[in-house]
Amino acid sequence: xxxxxxxxxxxxxxxxxxxxxxxxxxxxxxxxxxxxxxxxxxxxxxxxxxxxxxxxxxxxxxxxxxxxxxxxxxxxxxxxxxxxxx
Numbered sequence: 001x002x003x004x005x006x007x008x009x010x011x012x013x014x015x016x017x018x019x020x021x022x023x024x025x026x027x028x029x030x031x032x033x034x035x036x037x038x039x040x041x042x043x044x045x046x047x048x049x050x051x052x053x054x055x056x057x058x059x060x061x062x063x064x065x066x067x068x069x070x071x072x073x074x075x076x077x078x079x080x081x082x083x084x085x086x
Contacts, residue, residue: 008066010084011058012037016051019044021076030067035059038068044078058084 019025028034028041037059044050059065061084070078 005082007061007082007084008063009060010086011056011060012054012082012084013056013058014051014053014083016049016081017042017044018049018079019046019076020079021072021074022046023072023074023076025070025072025076025078027078028069028071030069033064033067035061035066035068037065 017027024043024045026041026043027038029036029038037054038052042050
């Protein structure tokens with residue numbers, strides 16, 4: 001919906017990622033203040049959607065644990081939805 005949301009202190013419960021582009025993209029722990037909750041890097045193929053359900057086991061978002069690096073090979077767009085809680 002385009003609204004800015006602060007997840008600091010919350011744990012992601014579910015994350016939906018959607019690569020709407022024509023090429024693959026990689027989502028990985030950020031080089032600076034990287035979020036480690038996804039583990040190894042994820043590759044999303046063109047048009048692919050991925051739903052990751054963490055349940056209560058998600059890693060809490062914090063100032064030093066909050067960024068993801070998204071890398072692609074063309075003009076892609078990543079759409080995402082995040083459900084988080086305490």
